[in-house]
Amino acid sequence: MLLFIDNLDSFTYNLVHLFQELGASVHLLRSPFFCLDECIRLNPTHIVVGPGPGSPQEYPYFASLLSCFSGKVPMLGVCLGHQGIAQLYGAQVKKALKPMHGKASAIYHQKKGIFHNLPSPFSAIRYHSLIVDRANFPACLEITAQSIEGEIMGFKHSFYQIEGVQFHPESVKSEYGARLFQNFLNQTC
Numbered sequence: 631m632l633l634f635i636d637n638l639d640s641f642t643y644n645l646v647h648l649f650q651e652l653g654a655s656v657h658l659l660r661s662p663f664f665c666l667d668e669c670i671r672l673n674p675t676h677i678v679v680g681p682g683p684g685s686p687q688e689y690p691y692f693a694s695l696l697s698c699f700s701g702k703v704p705m706l707g708v709c710l711g712h713q714g715i716a717q718l719y720g721a722q723v724k725k726a727l728k729p730m731h732g733k734a735s736a737i738y739h740q741k742k743g744i745f746h747n748l749p750s751p752f753s754a755i756r757y758h759s760l761i762v763d764r765a766n767f768p769a770c771l772e773i774t775a776q777s778i779e780g781e782i783m784g785f786k787h788s789f790y791q792i793e794g795v796q797f798h799p800e801s802v803k804s805e806y807g808a809r810l811f812q813n814f815l816n817q818t819c
Contacts, residue, residue: 632815633674636660637682637689637710641757644800645680645708652812666694676704676815679711681798685760686714686723693718696792704791704817706744709758712794716785720768723760727779730756734803735783739775743786743793744813748806754783755801762796791817 632654636642638661646656657672661682669677677699679692686692692714699705707715713723736751762782767773775784775795786793793814799807 631655631657631672631674632676632678633669633672634658635664635677635679635691635695635711637680639681639683639710641709641798641800642680645678648800648808648811649678649815652808652815654815661689661691664691666691666698669695670698674699674703676817677706678814679705679707679714681709681711681757684710686710686717689714700787700792701790702819704814704819705793706814707792707794708800709796709798712785712796713760713762715792715794716762716768716771716782719771719787720766721771722763722766724763726759726761726781729759731759732757735777735797737775737783737797738778739784742772742774743784744795744810744817745774745784746813748809748813751778752805754797754799754804754807756797758796762794791819 734753737754738751739745771785783796799810
């Protein structure tokens with residue numbers, strides 16, 4: 631069962647629907663209206679921390695969720711989830727060079743993790759005004775994707791099955807979203 635943490639974003643159900651189309655059984659919990667005990671009781675095989683408004687500092691559950699499930703369950707952060715996971719491992723989140731709301735970008739990647747067997751670059755839609763800062767990027771995380779401007783579009787943890795993407799793979803205008811999510815579903819700890 632895939633546990634999806636909904637940060638009250640309008641794209642949540644697009645993400646959930648795509649995972650369901652790929653055969654995943656999805657259980658949705660709304661932030662901040664859940665407790666860690668509930669997550670543990672559900673015994674998920676995968677966790678997705680979804681997009682949402684604001685900045686990661688506004689979502690205090692990130693730390694407890696990560697500390698409980700790191701190394702036990704593959705985790706994927708999308709947009710806000712990507713920023714929150716990176717920040718917990720020591721990265722800084724800052725304003726993007728320019729807001730990217732509904733804008734297509736070429737995503738250049740190293741074919742690692744969830745990007746395995748995807749062409750580089752591919753086009754993906756971005757909806758954000760904050761990004762993970764490249765400066766002082768933590769050693770435990772590896773940048774796996776970037777925009778042509780060098781902004782971080784994806785990372786993976788060096789030891790755990792934890793990854794993040796800044797863009798929105800579920801967008802109908804993003805290429806290879808289903809394949810990227812299938813790569814995530816194929817991961818195990």
